[in-house]
Amino acid sequence: MEAENGQRDDPVTGSDDRPPAPHTRLLPNWLKLTAQGLWCEAGDFFIDPGRAVARAVITHGHADHARPGHGHVLATPETAAIMRIRYGDRAGGTIDPLPLGEPRRIDGVTVRFVPAGHILGSAQVVLEHAGTRVVVSGDFKRQADPTCQPFEPVACDLFITEATFGLPVFRHPPDAVAVDRLLTSLSTFPERAHLVGVYALGKAQRLIALLRAAGYDRTIWLHGALTRLCDLYREQGVFLGELALCSGGRRKELAGEIVLCPPAALADRWSRAFPDPVIAMASGWMQVRQRARQRGVELPLVISDHADWDQLTGTIREVTAPRVLVTHGQEDALVHWARSLGLEADALSLTGYDDGG
Amino acid sequence: MKAFSALLDALVFAPQRSAKLRLMQRYFRETPDPDRGYALAALTGSLSFPHAKPALIRALVAERVDPALFALSYDYVGDLAETAALIWPARGGPAEPPRLAAMVETLGSAEKGTLPGLVAETLDQLDESGRLALLKLITGGLRVGVSARLAKTALAELGDVEVAAIEEVWHGLDPPYTRLFAWLEGRGARPAEPGGLGFRPMMLATPLEERDLPTLDPADHAAEWKWDGIRVQLASRGGEARLWSRTGDDITLAFPDVIAGAAFDAVIDGELLVVRGGVVAPFSHLQQRLNRKTVGTKLLEGYPAAIMVYDLLAWDGEDIRALPFAERRRRLELWMERMALPRLALSPLVRFTSWSDLAGIRAAARGDGIEGLMVKRWDSTYRAGRLKGPWFKWKREPLTVDCVLMYAQRGHGKRSSFYSDYTFGCWLEDAGGTRTLVPVGKAYFGFTDAELAELDRWVRAHTVDRFGPVRAVRPELVLEIAFDSVHLSSRHKSGLAMRFPRVSRIRRDKPAAEADSVDALRALIAPI
Numbered sequence: 001m002e003a004e005n006g007q008r009d010d011p012v013t014g015s016d017d018r019p020p021a022p023h024t025r026l027l028p029n030w031l032k033l034t035a036q037g038l039w040c041e042a043g044d045f046f047i048d049p050g051r052a053v054a055r056a057v058i059t060h061g062h063a064d065h066a067r068p069g070h071g072h073v074l075a076t077p078e079t080a081a082i083m084r085i086r087y088g089d090r091a092g093g094t095i096d097p098l099p100l101g102e103p104r105r106i107d108g109v110t111v112r113f114v115p116a117g118h119i120l121g122s123a124q125v126v127l128e129h130a131g132t133r134v135v136v137s138g139d140f141k142r143q144a145d146p147t148c149q150p151f152e153p154v155a156c157d158l159f160i161t162e163a164t165f166g167l168p169v170f171r172h173p174p175d176a177v178a179v180d181r182l183l184t185s186l187s188t189f190p191e192r193a194h195l196v197g198v199y200a201l202g203k204a205q206r207l208i209a210l211l212r213a214a215g216y217d218r219t220i221w222l223h224g225a226l227t228r229l230c231d232l233y234r235e236q237g238v239f240l241g242e243l244a245l246c247s248g249g250r251r252k253e254l255a256g257e258i259v260l261c262p263p264a265a266l267a268d269r270w271s272r273a274f275p276d277p278v279i280a281m282a283s284g285w286m287q288v289r290q291r292a293r294q295r296g297v298e299l300p301l302v303i304s305d306h307a308d309w310d311q312l313t314g315t316i317r318e319v320t321a322p323r324v325l326v327t328h329g330q331e332d333a334l335v336h337w338a339r340s341l342g343l344e345a346d347a348l349s350l351t352g353y354d355d356g357g
Numbered sequence: 358m359k360a361f362s363a364l365l366d367a368l369v370f371a372p373q374r375s376a377k378l379r380l381m382q383r384y385f386r387e388t389p390d391p392d393r394g395y396a397l398a399a400l401t402g403s404l405s406f407p408h409a410k411p412a413l414i415r416a417l418v419a420e421r422v423d424p425a426l427f428a429l430s431y432d433y434v435g436d437l438a439e440t441a442a443l444i445w446p447a448r449g450g451p452a453e454p455p456r457l458a459a460m461v462e463t464l465g466s467a468e469k470g471t472l473p474g475l476v477a478e479t480l481d482q483l484d485e486s487g488r489l490a491l492l493k494l495i496t497g498g499l500r501v502g503v504s505a506r507l508a509k510t511a512l513a514e515l516g517d518v519e520v521a522a523i524e525e526v527w528h529g530l531d532p533p534y535t536r537l538f539a540w541l542e543g544r545g546a547r548p549a550e551p552g553g554l555g556f557r558p559m560m561l562a563t564p565l566e567e568r569d570l571p572t573l574d575p576a577d578h579a580a581e582w583k584w585d586g587i588r589v590q591l592a593s594r595g596g597e598a599r600l601w602s603r604t605g606d607d608i609t610l611a612f613p614d615v616i617a618g619a620a621f622d623a624v625i626d627g628e629l630l631v632v633r634g635g636v637v638a639p640f641s642h643l644q645q646r647l648n649r650k651t652v653g654t655k656l657l658e659g660y661p662a663a664i665m666v667y668d669l670l671a672w673d674g675e676d677i678r679a680l681p682f683a684e685r686r687r688r689l690e691l692w693m694e695r696m697a698l699p700r701l702a703l704s705p706l707v708r709f710t711s712w713s714d715l716a717g718i719r720a721a722a723r724g725d726g727i728e729g730l731m732v733k734r735w736d737s738t739y740r741a742g743r744l745k746g747p748w749f750k751w752k753r754e755p756l757t758v759d760c761v762l763m764y765a766q767r768g769h770g771k772r773s774s775f776y777s778d779y780t781f782g783c784w785l786e787d788a789g790g791t792r793t794l795v796p797v798g799k800a801y802f803g804f805t806d807a808e809l810a811e812l813d814r815w816v817r818a819h820t821v822d823r824f825g826p827v828r829a830v831r832p833e834l835v836l837e838i839a840f841d842s843v844h845l846s847s848r849h850k851s852g853l854a855m856r857f858p859r860v861s862r863i864r865r866d867k868p869a870a871e872a873d874s875v876d877a878l879r880a881l882i883a884p885i
């Protein structure tokens with residue numbers, strides 16, 4: 001099927017009279033950076049393209065990675081389900097679910113999804129061609145997460161890693177710290193509703209699962225934007241306990257309860273009906289206090305779906321790749337660190353990613 | 358230490374006073390001595406680590422972290438202590454982090470040479486939040502939005518006593534305040550009040566409601582000017598003197614000119630002002646002298662400080678706070694006459710026969726560092742705190758100016774879903790006759806909840822641009838801004854700074870073109 005705008009997007013690799021950008025030196029000749037994103041020339045598909053294309057391989061369901069309108073989509077079955085929920089008919093012309101771990105031959109390229117530990121269905125893309133193995137991490141983290149399979153390191157020749165939290169000031173404390181902080185606040189302010197801003201996909205379900213694991217068994221209230229994805233997680237076998245939609249008139253009765261909503265709703269008129277709400281936010285960005293304060297958050301909860309500095313550097317060591325490309329975040333520090341280790345490293349500017357952390 | 362760092366982490370984000378009180382009370386209730394006493398000392402600014410400087414932290418981090426990575430990180434975080442706390446390499450420290458009390462005692466008594474090693478060792482044993490608490494503690498800036506007064510208020514509620522009762526004994530106590538906690542928890546006697554040079558908590562006034570006037574007899578009341586400076590208490594005995602701020606901060610060293618020659622045995626209450634040749638300067642001049650630890654000759658000469666004396670609390674070792682104001686005033690006049698001190702002046706009484714008479718005097722007063730009037734019952738004893746009845750303050754009518762709303766920013770806490778901080782401007786005409794709006798101030802109070810909702814709706818409907826939490830709006834809404842005074846200021850684009858600006862009315866009736874000009878605002882600068 002054609003892409004959404006009715007035209008097939010052709011890869012644009014830049015004209016030949018310009019010198020190649022420095023990072024292209026580290027890419028094998030069958031993998032190119034284009035205006036739409038990373039393009040595997042040998043298999044003629046894009047990985048997480050920023051615009052609708054004919055053939056896309058998708059690492060996970062976050063909107064900045066999984067865009068609507070592709071002609072053919074290769075994704076894990078969970079990611080495919082997420083895309084169908086989010087985009088309906090526009091999820092893709094044909095959706096081709098490929099379970100984690102199963103190799104798929106596309107022209108001369110072998111493609112395999114390996115768990116990334118980021119959200120339900122999230123995967124790294126392992127590409128093998130002409131004797132070279134490239135791993136595209138997508139978004140990943142190394143902390144245990146009850147809602148998805150743990151990250152598996154794959155040894156490779158080139159590791160293309162995200163670096164959302166690629167500064168050594170980002171070292172996420174254990175999740176238990178944040179959960180404990182939320183529960184302590186509930187007991188300190190039992191007359192106030194606790195409104196927690198969470199991303200609808202991944203963070204919401206993980207926070208719920210963490211609260212359940214900590215023994216919190218009261219109903220957790222949800223903003224309408226979170227319900228469909230919570231239902232999907234439940235269908236996939238993730239235990240979330242008692243959830244309820246907090247609609248209209250109920251809001252003023254929710255003193256002492258936990259309410260989850262998308263971050264934008266915190267500053268929205270929607271939040272006003274709650275009794276003297278404690279404004280909380282669950283995100284890796286909450287690690288830096290100044291940033292949390294700018295957002296007007298009263299209770300910052302450091303819970304991240306991305307690798308922190310120690311996880312990024314630990315993973316780079318583990319995959320033993322002599323070449324590293326850093327994308328999607330704070331590239332400078334990680335490139336500097338990798339080079340000081342003797343690796344060949346560069347930033348790879350993929351545009352269009354916007355991660356909430 | 359975990360409980361203390363968790364407390365700081367919670368306080369720094371809690372926007373409401375009531376929430377901060379609740380957090381501190383919970384901490385004080387659940388934390389044993391002497392840790393909580395040192396926490397109290399930290400919150401009230403009663404600890405100091407003279408050898409711990411930001412340079413020490415920088416040096417410790419430089420020994421452990423790649424300089425390029427540190428630079429990138431500092432750039433991102435923007436705060437040295439926080440960057441250091443976050444980037445400090447974890448050692449997987451001991452199971453049990455050090456106790457706050459042990460840390461304060463060790464680091465507080467360390468020599469300059471051994472301090473860096475001890476700080477590093479302690480940082481190794483803490484988690485990120487503990488490291489930040491330690492670094493803020495020793496470099497002297499907790500910056501959690503808690504005043505000493507608020508911390509004492511939390512204690513007062515905990516022990517079910519008046520804050521004043523704590524303030525009366527406070528200056529005779531030292532960290533870790535075990536006797537204070539014992540008293541508050543009903544396990545010990547109330548500690549003794551300090552005499553001599555110690556701070557005596559001040560008596561404060563409540564605003565005079567004009568509807569109350571008919572119930573008050575003018576003959577029962579004295580009136581005097583309310584000077585526009587800061588309230589202070591000066592205690593002197595045996596050739597020594599102490600100058601205290603209203604909150605009990607010792608500001609003696611910043612005002613050597615005021616205490617020079619203060620060789621008497623008395624405690625006085627008055628207003629600290631800048632006075633030149635007998636003329637009181639506006640508050641902005643006094644500001645040059647505030648928030649300094651010490652003061653140079655230039656400032657002493659350019660901004661000479663003096664006290665306008667309101668009251669006498671003790672004389673020759675006798676505490677006279679329990680005497681009525683009339684008697685204290687009689688003794689004060691006598692005392693002033695005998696002392697004839699160059700930097701002390703008696704605040705004159707304002708004679709009046711009726712409330713309307715006094716209202717006329719109040720309306721006529723402008724400039725000269727006067728904020729309004731104080732009305733005191735002749736029979737009032739001097740009691741700590743803000744009691745309604747014995748003393749009233751009757752501020753001058755505020756000045757007002759009509760401004761145009763330019764930007765609005767989202768508030769914090771309860772107001773985080775409202776655009777509640779307003780930047781407003783006045784018209785400025787250039788040589789060519791073109792008029793542009795120039796921001797002249799910012800206000801975030803003065804309006805009712807209903808007006809806030811109205812302003813919020815207006816802002817959302819008239820947004821022309823967004824920068825993070827700030828929205829630029831169409832310059833169409835006129836706000837009447839009330840303020841106490843306006844001064845020249847080089848820090849502001851308009852060259853003017855207002856004191857206590859607040860939104861007094863939404864002027865939907867007035868077109869923006871008819872709002873006031875910067876020149877009109879400048880004409881309201883208090884005469885010197």
Ligand SMILES: [Zn+2]
Nearest residue numbers: 060062118139
């Ligand atoms: Zn993602």
Ligand SMILES: [Zn+2]
Nearest residue numbers: 064139353355
């Ligand atoms: Zn992402």
